[in-house]
Amino acid sequence: MEISTQCTLTYGTFDVLHYGHIRLLMKASALGLPVRIGLSTDEFNILKNKKAMLKYEARKEILLNIKNVVSVFPEETWDQKRNDILKYNAKYLIMGDDWESKFDHLSPLVEIRYFERTPYISSSEIREIRN
Numbered sequence: 034m035e036i037s038t039q040c041t042l043t044y045g046t047f048d049v050l051h052y053g054h055i056r057l058l059m060k061a062s063a064l065g066l067p068v069r070i071g072l073s074t075d076e077f078n079i080l081k082n083k084k085a086m087l088k089y090e091a092r093k094e095i096l097l098n099i100k101n102v103v104s105v106f107p108e109e110t111w112d113q114k115r116n117d118i119l120k121y122n123a124k125y126l127i128m129g130d131d132w133e134s135k136f137d138h139l140s141p142l143v144e145i146r147y148f149e150r151t152p153y154i155s156s157s158e159i160r161e162i163r164n
C-alpha cells in the first residue's frame with residue numbers, strides 16, 4: 034500500500050470517548066491534514082496498566098466516525114512511532130500535554146505539537162463513576 038498524502042498522527046486508548054478526546058482531535062484536524070490514529074490495543078493497554086471499558090474494535094468504530102479521521106491502526110508497542118511516521122508520511126505528531134517532551138526524540142522526522150489537555154475529564158474518571 035502506497036501512502037503519499039501527508040497526515041497528522043496521534044496515539045491513545047480513547048476509551049468511552051469524551052469531549053477531551055474530541056477537542057484534541059479537532060485541534061489535530063485544524064492542522065489541515067487527514068488524521069490517523071494509533072489506537073492502543075487491548076493487549077498494549079495491559080502493558081500500560083490500563084483496563085479499557087470498550088474493546089479495541091468498538092473504540093475503533095467510534096473514532097472512524099469522526100470528521101477527518103481517515104484511519105485507525107493498532108498501537109502495540111512504545112517503539113513503533115518512528116516506523117509509523119515514515120509509513121504514513123506524517124507531517125505532525127500531536128498529543129495532549131500530559132505527554133509533554135516524551136516524544137521529542139522524534140522531532141527530526143516529524144513536527145511535534147503537545148496540546149493543552151482539557152481539564153476535569155478523563156476516561157478513568159468515567160470508568161470510576163460507572164463502578
Ligand code: CTP
Pocket residue numbers: 044045046047048053054057083127128129130131132148149150151152153154155156157158
Ligand atoms: N486528552 C486530552 N484531554 C483530556 C483527556 C485526554 O487532551 N481531558 C488527550 C490525551 O492527552 C491523549 C489523547 O487525548 O493525547 C488520548 O488520551 P487517553 O489516554 O486515551 O484519554 P484519557 O481520558 O486521559 O484516558 P485515561 O483516563 O484512561 O488515562
